[in-house]
Structures are given as structure tokens and as C-alpha cells.
Amino acid sequence: MDAIDWESMWAPYDDETYQYVLAQVGADDVVVDIGAGDLRLARQLAQMVRRVYAVERNCDLVQRVLPLLEPYPNLVVINVDALVWQLPDDLTLAVLLMRHCTRDHFATYVKRLKQAGCRRLVTNARWKMGVEVIDLGHNRRYDPDRAGWYACHCGAIGFTAPEFASITAHSVNDIVDVVLCPDCILQAGIDYGEYRPCVA
Ligand SMILES: C[S@@+](CC[C@H](N)C(=O)[O-])C[C@H]1O[C@@H](n2cnc3c(N)ncnc32)[C@H](O)[C@@H]1O
Structure with missing residues (x-):
């Protein structure tokens, strides 16, 4: 299996990870969940925020969960490759729970989110075993003199x-x-x- 095969694999994360994500959102947030899997997190998010865009390219997975979506009118499911999908311009927060995301793809998501005006990203893609909130709005450079x-x-x-x-x-x-x-x-x-x- 190569890196892209790993990236395409669906697996849910532990509840601690989801609770961390849920603790970052507010009622006014508009969230994009990139690689939303079976929408287990997206459905919880939809109960807490203004709108959720759940982007998932695995067609079978999306088809299976569509019947569960009626109680979530603010959950928009998009069955597409998130790397090329035109992001909406009302996003306030992005979620990328994808431990096997390649560096190139991570950089692409960050670039596209910044272009769309999204300023916060909750992800496990950089540290793999840990979830973090990244401020996408700063311009800080690396300091070679800092330990x-x-x-x-x-x-x-x-x-x-x-x-x-x-x-x-x-x-x-x-x-x-x-x-x-x-x-x-x-x-x-x-x-x-x-x-x-x-x-x-
Ligand atoms: C490890 S699973 C995580 C699922 C979900 N975020 C969760 O926490 O339950 C990663 C998901 O990202 C999806 N995915 C990977 N690359 C994608 C892309 N370019 N566009 C849309 N979905 C993608 C995979 O199909 C898979 O369902």
C-alpha cells in the first residue's frame, strides 16, 4: 500500500479525539469536515454549529449514511475529492482528521482553506497521534536561533x-x-x- 492508499482508508477515531474537536466549536461556526467518513463526527458537529459541509470521496460510505441525515438540515454532504472541491467562502473552521494525509495534500488543504478565508484548522495530520488547532491567519517564520x-x-x-x-x-x-x-x-x-x- 502506498501513502495515497492509506489516505483513502476509512477508520473512525476515538471519542477523546472527537470530544477535542467538539470543544473547539461555537454556535455560529460554519465547519468543513474534510474526509468525513461515515459522518459520525459531522452529525455531532451539526447539532452544535450553524452549518457543516461534510466532504467525503468514498461513494459507498456516503450512500450508506444518507438515510441517517434527515434530522440534520444544516449538514451538507458532498461526495467529492476534497483536494479539488471549490471551498465555500463562509467557513470559520475546518476539521481534517486524517492521520495518513500526505505532506503535499496537507499543504494543499491549508493553502485552499487560507484562500477561502478560513482561519482555524483542527487536525491530526501533522502530529499523527495528536490533535491540534492551527491558526491559519498568522505569518510567523521559522527562527533558526530558537531551540x-x-x-x-x-x-x-x-x-x-x-x-x-x-x-x-x-x-x-x-x-x-x-x-x-x-x-x-x-x-x-x-x-x-x-x-x-x-x-x-
Ligand atoms: C481516517 S478516515 C477519518 C474519517 C472521519 N474524519 C472520522 O474521524 O471518523 C479518512 C477519510 O478521509 C477520506 N478521504 C481521504 N482523502 C480524501 C479526499 N481527497 N477527499 C475526500 N475524502 C477523502 C477517506 O475516504 C476516509 O473516509
């Missing part, structure tokens, strides 16, 4: 240790979310010597 973990909007995660002496208990626990990381710098062909963590 500690970073996680980038391209999907990369990493730990920087300029000097071992600079690693503290705080730097081991603290994660900084960035929009440009060493992988991005390499890919963009930016000369590392010329790189500055702050945008002037």
Missing part, C-alpha cells in the same frame, strides 16, 4: 537545537507554529545565509 519544536503550514515538523545548552524543559514542550520552515526554505531555493526569520 525547540516547530510545526509548519506545509506539514513539516521538526526540532531545532542551535546549541545543546539552549535546550530547556520549556523548549522541549513548547511548539511554535510557522509558515516557512527549513524544508520550505530549501524548496524555495532561498540561500540559508540570507534567510531572516522576521519579515521586514
Whole structure:
């Protein structure tokens, strides 16, 4: 099986994961659930928010759950590839529970969500075993002089240790979310010597 086969596999997550997601939403939210599976989370979300777009490309899965949807008039189910679907412009929150999401696809989702004006993403795609809320609205860059973990909007995660002496208990626990990381710098062909963590 390759990465894309894994990404296409449906499996539900544990209740703790769903409770974490549900704790992030408010009554006015408009949510897109990307790779919504059998809609078990989307149905719970629909009871708590203004509208849910549940996007799932597995046709059999969607067909099976359609009869369960009558009590959820604010749940819109879209049977399509989420990587190419035109996102609506009223989104306030996105959910991407897809542990096997590839880095490329993660970066594509983030780019498209930003373009659609969505500013929050709840996902397990970057850390795989952990769920997090990502602020899609900031412009923070990677700082090579800071000791500690970073996680980038391209999907990369990493730990920087300029000097071992600079690693503290705080730097081991603290994660900084960035929009440009060493992988991005390499890919963009930016000369590392010329790189500055702050945008002037
Ligand atoms: C691990 S399951 C998680 C299902 C659901 N989010 C949950 O927590 O119960 C991942 C789901 O994402 C769907 N998926 C993967 N890539 C997709 C894409 N590009 N567009 C739509 N659905 C996708 C798969 O078909 C699968 O049902």
C-alpha cells in the first residue's frame, strides 16, 4: 500500500479525539469536515454549529449514511475529492482528521482553506497521534536561533537545537507554529545565509 492508499482508508477515531474537536466549536461556526467518513463526527458537529459541509470521496460510505441525515438540515454532504472541491467562502473552521494525509495534500488543504478565508484548522495530520488547532491567519517564520519544536503550514515538523545548552524543559514542550520552515526554505531555493526569520 502506498501513502495515497492509506489516505483513502476509512477508520473512525476515538471519542477523546472527537470530544477535542467538539470543544473547539461555537454556535455560529460554519465547519468543513474534510474526509468525513461515515459522518459520525459531522452529525455531532451539526447539532452544535450553524452549518457543516461534510466532504467525503468514498461513494459507498456516503450512500450508506444518507438515510441517517434527515434530522440534520444544516449538514451538507458532498461526495467529492476534497483536494479539488471549490471551498465555500463562509467557513470559520475546518476539521481534517486524517492521520495518513500526505505532506503535499496537507499543504494543499491549508493553502485552499487560507484562500477561502478560513482561519482555524483542527487536525491530526501533522502530529499523527495528536490533535491540534492551527491558526491559519498568522505569518510567523521559522527562527533558526530558537531551540525547540516547530510545526509548519506545509506539514513539516521538526526540532531545532542551535546549541545543546539552549535546550530547556520549556523548549522541549513548547511548539511554535510557522509558515516557512527549513524544508520550505530549501524548496524555495532561498540561500540559508540570507534567510531572516522576521519579515521586514
Ligand atoms: C481516517 S478516515 C477519518 C474519517 C472521519 N474524519 C472520522 O474521524 O471518523 C479518512 C477519510 O478521509 C477520506 N478521504 C481521504 N482523502 C480524501 C479526499 N481527497 N477527499 C475526500 N475524502 C477523502 C477517506 O475516504 C476516509 O473516509
